[in-house]
Amino acid sequence: GENVEQHPSTLSVQEGDSAVIKCTYSDSASNYFPWYKQELGKRPQLIIDIRSNVGEKKDQRIAVTLNKTAKHFSLHITETQPEDSAVYFCAASRGQNFVFGPGTRLSVLP
């Protein structure tokens, strides 16, 4: 079955710097890759997603890139703000099944 790895597990950046989180997946048939943000004590929330027919997608300060050949996709957050501090989960999906990465705890230091 699908296996999703996510790195780093924790990431600390200074406010205003960029943050990059990388995920790798094993199933080449996976075709949908969402990213979720979960603030402490709150529910996960979709922040951006990408499909296998697209290489890059951007939404304001957030971007996701996908390399199908290497089977990895990355989340890029620019101009980080304290409110970006949260746990970020990537996921890979084939069919209606979702396999999540273990999460990255991002801390943005003021």
Place this chain on the structure above:
Amino acid sequence: KAGVTQTPRYLIKTRGQQVTLSCSPISGHRSVSWYQQTPGQGLQFLFEYFSETQRNKGNFPGRFSGRQFSNSRSEMNVSTLELGDSALYLCASSLESPKVNEQFFGPGTRLTVL
């Protein structure tokens, strides 16, 4: 529009018991997915229902089951509870599919098995 709601929010059970959790999706949403979240295993997909049919299932034992009603409300059941079933159980709803439409998560039910 009201968000996804889950009841109960907290539950304490003992080993061997069974439990039923409920999820009410956003009005108009027909797809409901269930997830288990634990510190050790992270977020894991349990199953997804659409139009009262289980459309997909994750790698969980048969003790975990679910169903969906005609109004799209969903329940999940865990029988013969084990200590390792202690977790936050999240449901999420989407219009037709979590892959096509954004899925919105509920607040979760925190299950503690003693």
